[in-house]
Amino acid sequence: MFESAELGHKIDKATFREEEPKLRAALLDAQFDLRENGKFPVVILVSGVDGSGKGETINVLYEWMDPRYLSTLAFSAPTDEERERPFMWRYWRALPPKGRTGIFAGSWYSIPITERILGQLDKGDLDQRMDQINRFEAMLVNEGALVLKFWFHLSKDGQRQRLKALEKNPLTAWRVTKESWARLKTYDKLQEAAGHVLRVTNTPWAPWIVVEGTDDRYRSLTVGKIVLDALQKRLADTRDQNFPVAPPMAPKIDSLDVLTALDLAQKLERKDYETQLAKWQGRLSELVRHPEFKKHSLILAFEGSDAAGKGGSIRRITAAMDARQYQIVPVAAPTEEERAQPYLWRFWRHIPRTGRVTIFDRTWYGRVLVERVEGYCAEADWLRAYTEINDFEHELQGDGAIVIKFWLQISDKEQLRRFKEREKIEFKRFKITEEDWRNREKSAAYHTAVCDMIDRTSTGLAPWTIVEANDKGFARVKILRTICEHLEQALKTEETPKKTKDKD
């Protein structure tokens, strides 16, 4: 892995002086085109051994490119707002929007590698983390991002010499700390861990670029040329960037499916409903105040046919909680800032801290429902979304979040009745729009989309609860009961969620 980066690459001053201005001008032009094009972000990871010139390389990129459209995120110890959310949240919030370049100094690789060296992560756990990272990067690339992963390498002897040289120069001496020298002692361990990590994450969509770090001029020129080349190629490539590999959808050959199998006639009598409602609301209000809940967060996802009663159900849930503890996120069309980011970004930004609740009224499943049916995204996009969504929920759960998903189903007949009823009501907020009627016409397509969604995303960790919603009382009680049961299970089978360790 590192052989080519121990050959003693060097660039002499004269060559550098000749190459630099040309490279710089070309980089600036490419960066200008990236902004004008505005269709994809560039994500540059800068990793490697201590003293291999990570900081210097970033500074050179700032010198050569227009620094106003670069951002550098250095990830050291997470802040408390980050610690109280899933591991990947801090990286999602730092992603550059389309048309810009984000440099990650210390990336999603740093913590796993460090933990592996310190023996806090066994090989199996490490591989699982790397698998997650591969999936995350595949998502980024599928969303259009240009991902460049640099690893700066030094031989053991090279590292010792670099540190000495840095220490000698008064301008750079401050950068050599005790830790730098300490890390020289763990050089072999780092090489072993990093070698493994680089090997398993050396994917076709985001390969590693290993660069020898000894010679400043060689390193800078190499990185600059690679960035330029990748940018120019990507800008010139007008093909659709999506090549996801998705299994074909299974054709339906009988009329039995998860929706038609439902018994929509189930109902609760008024009296029963009131007793049960009070009972489960009381239980829920206890559970979210349970001391153990402070280690978790609760994410409720609501999807359902139009007029299926999502709003009413949500109100019955929030009635049992303190308004200061929850946030309701009604999902509508994405904003301009959200459109400049990968699809899931606009949900990540609302992920609650521990001890808090977020209720999504319509969710990330819009991708495989309305966007699929209405053709708002390419087939390739919604096909890969199933996996991306499963990964997303997996990441949430891995850090102690409790994710509960509801599909509210009503019969066509009941929906028609509710539509007509609403047309008579004066309240503007209940107005039936033309779009609602249009959606009804597409009910067969939605039916298929819902069945596929449930089949592909009802996982052991985050199963779908399908709610028979023809009777509002029955639906509300089923929802409340389901939430309480999930919470009880999570709070009882208590292990402290490990913030930097993943487990299933």
Added chain:
Amino acid sequence: MFESAELGHKIDKATFREEEPKLRAALLDAQFDLRENGKFPVVILVSGVDGSGKGETINVLYEWMDPRYLSTLAFSAPTDEERERPFMWRYWRALPPKGRTGIFAGSWYSIPITERILGQLDKGDLDQRMDQINRFEAMLVNEGALVLKFWFHLSKDGQRQRLKALEKNPLTAWRVTKESWARLKTYDKLQEAAGHVLRVTNTPWAPWIVVEGTDDRYRSLTVGKIVLDALQKRLADTRDQNFPVAPPMAPKIDSLDVLTALDLAQKLERKDYETQLAKWQGRLSELVRHPEFKKHSLILAFEGSDAAGKGGSIRRITAAMDARQYQIVPVAAPTEEERAQPYLWRFWRHIPRTGRVTIFDRTWYGRVLVERVEGYCAEADWLRAYTEINDFEHELQGDGAIVIKFWLQISDKEQLRRFKEREKIEFKRFKITEEDWRNREKSAAYHTAVCDMIDRTSTGLAPWTIVEANDKGFARVKILRTICEHLEQALKTEETPKKTKDKD
């Protein structure tokens, strides 16, 4: 202040039952109109003595209104990301966008009142804080927000009885803590502090609404009706909401002003430039690594004529720093999410944490420059902006941020020379646009706007540095030197910045 709220107001069950459904329906309709209108946000502050029903009132609003378009922010201890930024940052980030309602449980009043009761804030400091708050709220109202400030009051005896009643009910017992009882002992102190605070912040644009908290039905109905009434009136009021009181601009009667008085012929010879540049860059790189700098942050604001050399100057600054320490914010047209917020929101979101640097390439002064000259905002808006901007910078400085502002001035002749030079250069990023030529035609209007800006916003705390920029080298060195001098002064005359106390 509290007399009317100790009369023992009560609403009987029958009346409540009759009124509630009507009020609820009307509130939902008004909220719907608010969203459709989309022109202003509603900010509701919920404050008052312990046990006066603050939480209950918020929950009632959630029950009555559409909870999906409400957000509640409870401000307890600040997170570390908040602590490392100016006091008001946490409130700015929580402001609701236009068309929505934000409920603040514990607002910008909580900390000053608490500190006053604990004796941590003397009367003069408290009044200064209240003055700041008045200005902040005036800004919100001028930006269109509907601000409703509720104070829930209980007599001392009433508070004792409320706490007892809450304790008795198993559903609410958890809300009565030791602190609640402890606060009964400081009742008189709270009344005194709160009475004073309410009096001095009872402004015409954001008056306090004191509500007796004893009876749940009375309190809920009162708040509901006030919110409804205020919303309906505001929605029906199509007049321009801006009535700022601004002093008239002084007419110019001779040709001498801060710009014409400049000696633009100043220059540095190449050799001199290189020596000085290296000297001040070295100094700067030391200063931002100084241990004392970790208690401060640095905010650099760049404005200037087109082609005055802002970009080049910024690059000379960043060359002296580590890319991981600073962020450059190029200010362009606001995004959709930014347009839904008060003008200064889009700058607040980029305010650095302590130990970090943010460089604004064009700034909040756009309001009184391009927006004034091009007529992008009403005269009333840019007239009030001078005060708002001074307040903004004052808040930044109050918490240890170092704000340095540069205006880069070149002569008309030099600008023309640079424009023509750029037309010959092949680099796309330097392209002169039609807009640049148009701006040149408006140079007289810009000239006046710049002079007014400097006169009105060059304050003792945050003075403008006007940079004679016909010679690039001279300008860059002056800028670097100015930054170093400001930093030296700030790091030497060292007091630990007090996060919750304000001082000049």
